[in-house]
Amino acid sequence: MTPVEALMAYDPADPLAVSVEFVCGNGMHTTWTMGRDLVAEGLTSRCPVGLGDVRVWQYGEGGLRIRLHSDEGSADLLAEIEDVADFLSRTYQLVPEGSELDGFDVDEVIRLLLATTPVQGRCWCGREYPCLDHGAE
Incomplete structure (x- = not known):
């Protein structure tokens, strides 16, 4: 596998999602947005979770695999579970689980x-x- 640099981001204005920006070896940047709950569920699952273009699951000892699929192809990304769990923990400090839609005025x-x-x-x-x-x- 070719290593790529990745930066995870969270915007409380879009509380249900997290974004991951990848910097490829050629300097090209790609950003994928996925459900925060999908990533959280993948932290504890040995089987892939997710039904769409993003699947997440535990890999080996302490690893997390994120599989991305698009019309252009697919990529498997590996990250440390501890790093991703720490990131998610900080997002839940900003917007606690279950309060994502508080203040949302459906009317x-x-x-x-x-x-x-x-x-x-x-x-x-x-x-x-x-x-x-x-x-x-």
Whole structure:
């Protein structure tokens, strides 16, 4: 395996996610964002956890494997469980588990989604949008 430098980051404004920025040997930077709970679950699992493009599980003695998959290919990354656990511990000090959505106003989000805004363009039938036959469908 080729070593890569990685930097884990956490933004309390996006409390359910952690990001990992990888610096490859060619100087290229790639950032992946994954669920904080996915990484936490992977710390204690001998089998891969995750159903999408990111899978996480224990590897060997004290290791953590993070498998990333995209259309361009896949990569297996190894990290020390202790380092990742320490990082996650600091994120939970900032935003405790279970409080990630405290203060989230679902009513306001729905109001914004349903707010009427002028729409430019054409209806699926080809008429000016919204057309009288199809409304705002």
